[in-house]
Amino acid sequence: MMTAGSGEMVHHLEELEAYIPREELASILPNLTKDQASYLLQLLPVLNNDTRFSVELPSPSAIPTDHAFCDVGFRDGYKEVHGYLALMICLVGAFTNVLNMIILTRREMINSTNTILTGLAVADFLLLMEYSFYATSYIKGQESMFDSYFHSVFILFHAHYTQVTHTIAICLTITLAVWRYIAICKPHLNLFLCTLPRARLAVCIAYVVSPILSVPNYLMYSIHQRTDKHTNTSLYHVDFSDRARASNGLLQSVHFWFYSVLIKILPCLLLTFFIYHIIRAMYTAKRRKENLIKMGTPSMETVSTQL
Known part of the structure; x- marks a missing residue:
């Protein structure tokens, strides 16, 4: 069977x-x-x-x-086309992010919001370009290559690099949400807080802090060597580091709570909070505008009396 x-x-x-x-x-x-x-x-x-x-x-x-019999063959079948699909998506995404950077950095388009969007486009571009090399390894790679030391180094670099760029994108997304929240919900603070120098500073902080926040991820994984007894060759793979195993689960717990909760769940909750208040403020402003229009528009009876 x-x-x-x-x-x-x-x-x-x-x-x-x-x-x-x-x-x-x-x-x-x-x-x-x-x-x-x-x-x-x-x-x-x-x-x-x-x-x-x-x-x-x-x-x-x-x-x-x-x-x-739960394996219906989707995983093995999709693995054959994953490299091509991922490479196509990465190239299209990288091209569109380059267009965003060109448009948003024009002289007449430079402002605090577009500065944050430019930093976000750069982070996405860097992530997509690196992942395109990762996807290419699935297209041209042989089985022997996946157990080589060079490929293990690349996998380890890929894990850290994607974590850093993804954290940069998360930080800039939260910053952009804060910018929009202040502009719509606290307009009296917009001119003071949401300035162009502050936006540039926020982008620089995101690019500097994100590699530091990824330090637990650096300590979590390392390259391990084993020997294939059938071929008597050295095989390499990425797994939990000796430091992580010696910590009796402490480093794994820190890694889980830091990245799963602080870096992933908390930003989602913050985005939900800001988006809710932004939509609520826009809805309130729309209702206020409609009421002002109704108050300022004379009724048909008033117009007939004046005539």
């Missing part, structure tokens, strides 16, 4: 039979792919030789039938 019926898969099945009988393997993992089989071949020898782990394979009857 294996979905991978190619000749390459037979080699992996024969090696896996050293650990699991083929009948049990077929019933436990009916949709095993070539990549998954390769990963199991790398993982099983490590677990088998490490006394800290005790691996007990479940019996076929212990696995629900619906769970065993």
Whole structure:
């Protein structure tokens, strides 16, 4: 019942039979792919030789039938086109952000709001350009490349770089929301607070502070080396660093609460707060304008009497 019926898969099945009988393997993992089989071949020898782990394979009857057949092949099929789709989106997005930067930096367009929008466009451009190289690795990369030291360094750089640029974009988005909130809800403070020098300072602070806020992410991951006993070659991968494992979960907890709550959830709540008050202020201003128009427009009876 294996979905991978190619000749390459037979080699992996024969090696896996050293650990699991083929009948049990077929019933436990009916949709095993070539990549998954390769990963199991790398993982099983490590677990088998490490006394800290005790691996007990479940019996076929212990696995629900619906769970065993939940893989409909979307992940493996989408992986083939992910690189092309991501590269196309990145190139289009980078081009449109360049247009934004050109338009917003024209002399007649320079103001505090457009300065923040320009900083946001630069951050998005940098993120999309780097991700285009990441997507290209899926198009031209071979399986052996993904276990190389060079690719592991690139993956580690990609993780840190995207975190920094994403944090910059979040900071500038919140800044822009604050700018709009002051301009609409507190117009008497707009000329004093929302000035062009302050906008430029806010953009610089976002670009300087964001790499500092990503320090826990730098400490969280590192490159690890392992040896493939079948080919006797060195393989590299990115995983939790020794510092993170030695902290007994403290660094993982700090990483989770800092990035998941402070960097992700809190900005969403702030945006919700500012957008709600901005919409409310605009609705109130619209109703006030309608009332003024009604008060200033003479009725038909008044016009007839005057005539």
